[in-house]
Amino acid sequence: MDYHNLYIIDTSAILSGRINLTENNYIYPESVISEIKSGNLKTIINSIEYLKIEIPENMYINEVINFAKKTGDYYVLSKTDIDVIALALQLNATIISDDYAIQNVARLMNLKYYGAGIETIKKEIKWKYRCTGCHKIYKNYIEICPVCGHKTKRYIKK
């Protein structure tokens, strides 16, 4: 790992057991830490002296929410997921997450991310957007169908 970079760690990365939680350039959103409620992991987390816990600023949270609403990802993101992405945006950091929804939004926002797993995700989700009115299909995100003016809905390309 590049020590000049900062990394935002999400819950899936912690649960993977594959990252060294004590890396000093790892930053944890407060909501991620509060998701780890009990058990060995909680004990480990509590034992790390200099755990860097941050809360993203509202303007970055709002930016992520607005962006995810446009791409249709908003409804699959949890509050914690949004915090992870917002903090990466705020700190210009790289996300470490195995969560598909986080990775997808990070990619669309041009944020860097890695999976925590040994096996990296080989296939990106390719969304397509279908007009709810005339059923025309668009490859790239478009909110309103220019043909008939209805909203589009996304689906996964087969």
Ligand SMILES: [Zn+2]
């Ligand atoms: Zn249409």
